[in-house]
C-alpha cells in the first residue's frame with residue numbers, strides 16, 4: 001500500500017500527501033535526481049526501431065518539414081525517413097512505450113501515489129540538439145522524466161483556452177510564448193519536471209542523446225463523460241419512458257415552449273442520470289478501456305479453471321497483458337466489481353484488490369475464493385497471459 005506520509009526521492013523529498021496537496025493539478029515541480037540511478041532502458045536507435053513497427057503510434061515533428069513548418073508525419077517509418085532528416089530541428093515521439101518495453105512499464109510502479117486507472121501511458125521522445133515540438137499546452141498532468149542526455153525546459157504560465165495558436169500547421173503551437181522569470185532549467189538524466197494541465201511549456205534538446213519520457217495521465221473531458229454515460233445509461237432506459245405532461249394546462253401561446261415544459265424535461269433527464277451505481281459501473285469500464293483495443297487479444301480456446309489451477313500450482317505465473325488496465329470497486333463486504341479492459345466481473349473484494357495491484361500472479365492467488373473462475377475469464381479475454389510468453393523488444397539496428 002502507498003505510504004502517504006513517507007518522503008520520496010521521486011517527489012524531491014515531498015511525501016505523496018504533500019505532493020498531491022501542493023502540486024498535483026495545481027503547480028509545476030522540478031525534481032532534481034528524482035530517479036538518481038536511472039539508466040535509460042532504451043537507446044535512440046531502439047526508439048527508431050519501435051517507430052518502424054506496424055501498429056505502434058509514432059510521430060515525427062519537423063520544424064521545417066518538406067511541405068510546411070512544424071509538419072507532423074505518422075509512422076510506421078523506415079530507414080529512408082531517418083536518413084533524409086537534417087542534423088537538427090526534428091523530434092521523434094513514440095506513444096505507449098510501456099506496452100512494448102517491460103523496463104519502461106516497471107518505471108510506472110513508482111507512481112503508485114496516483115490511482116493506476118489515472119495513468120495513460122509513457123510517451124518517449126528523441127530529439128537531436130535544438131529539436132523540440134514547439135511551445136504548447138497539454139490538457140493532462142505529465143511527469144517529464146529525462147532518461148538520457150539533456151533537455152532545456154521553459155515554462156510560460158497558464159495562457160488559458162483563448163491563447164493564440166500558430167495557424168496552418170499540424171500542431172497546436174502557441175503564437176506567443178515567453179518564459180516566466182526563474183522557470184527555465186536544463187534537465188539531466190534522472191531529473192523530472194511535473195506539469196499540471198494548462199501550463200505552457202517548451203522543451204529543447206541540448207544533446208545528441210536527448211530522450212524524454214512523458215508519464216501522462218488520462219482524464220476524460222466533460223463531453224466524453226456526458227456522452228459516454230448517456231450512451232451507457234440510454235441502453236438501459238426503456239422506450240416507454242418518455243416526456244410526459246399529465247399536468248398540462250391550456251397554453252397561453254400555442255407554439256411556446258414554456259417554463260413547465262423545460263422543468264419536465266429537466267426532471268426526466270436528472271432522474272435518468274442520477275444513478276450512482278450505474279455511474280460507477282460505467283466509469284470503471286470507461287477508465288479501464290485499453291488505449292489500443294487490438295492489443296488485448298482474446299484466447300483462441302476457452303481455459304478450464306481446473307487446468308489453470310494446476311498450472312499455477314506447478315509454478316507457472318500469469319501476467320497482465322501489456323496495455324491491459326485493471327480497477328476495482330467494493331460493493332459490500334463479500335463482493336466487488338473488478339473492471340478489466342472495459343469489462344466488469346463480480347468477485348471477492350480481496351481478489352479484486354490483489355489482481356488490480358499485482359502485475360505478476362502466482363499460486364498465492366489461489367487462496368482467494370473462486371480465483372480460478374475469474375482468472376480463466378481474464379485469460380480467455382486476453383487480459384492475462386502466461387508470464388513466460390512475454391515478447392521481447394524487437395531488436396533494432398543503427399537507424400538514427
Ligand code: SIN
Pocket residue numbers: 091124125132133138142201203212214
Ligand atoms: C517532448 O518530449 O518532446 C515533448 C513532451 C511534452 O512537451 O509534452
Ligand code: CO
Pocket residue numbers: 136137138201
Ligand atoms: Co507537452
